[in-house]
Amino acid sequence: MTAALDRQIVYPDSDGQPMADNTKQFSWIVLLKENLECLFADNPDVFVAGDLLWYPVEGKPEIRVAPDVLVALGRPKGDRGSYRQWQEDNQPPQVVFEMLFPGNRLKEMNKKRDFYDFYGVEEYYVYDPDNNELVGLQRWQGKLTVIDEVEHWTSPLLGIHFELTPDDLKIFYPDRRPFLSTVALAALAEEAEKRAELAEAENARLKELLRQAGIVETG
Secondary structure, three states, X not given: OOHHHHHHOOOXXXXXXOOOOOHHHHHXXXXXXXXXXXXXXXXXXXXXXXXOOEEOOOOOOOOOEOOOEEEEEOOOOOOOOOEEHHHOOOOOOOEEEEEOOOOOOHHHHHXXXXXXXXXXXXXXXXXXXXXXXXXXXXXXXXXXXXXXXOOXXXXXXXXXXXXXXXXXXXXXXXXXXXXXXXXXXXXXXXXXXXXXXXXXXXXXXXXXXXXXXXXXXOO
């Protein structure tokens, strides 16, 4: 396709659908997207996005899908209006996540699974928070295949670990730190800062006691 013709084709940056149907779905999307960005923060060639339209075929804007979260390994970080695969060294996202909620009908999710299978996704995870159900699929012999032991599963591509408890889904970094919300991460950072301030104050107090005892000199 010529560049001039490509410019005449419109690839919308929005499908007109809301990012999430409710606050729980939105929270899970943000949790996954933000923690995956933290995981690959030091790698300039991993692109993570939430609710971004993916166009796999040049010249076919009707062929598209917007995963709740996608990860494209080997693609540079940066802002995009959509993920146009022919502009990404023809690399499809390798990992996608979907949150199953009442607005996501089974027929729609099956269509998405077929889409991801056909266009080359390597790992596909679907979580239903209301019923606490996790389904994972991994490409095996050229086809996305259900993972039997997904309740205790480590993603081969991302290194993150899934633990499906009777109450909820827990996700861990490769070093087994848990995925945390932005609020929880901020609280941890504040706590660490307070500990550092207390340690500095205690160090200054000990130095003063040693100075008073003539063990260390001032200055």
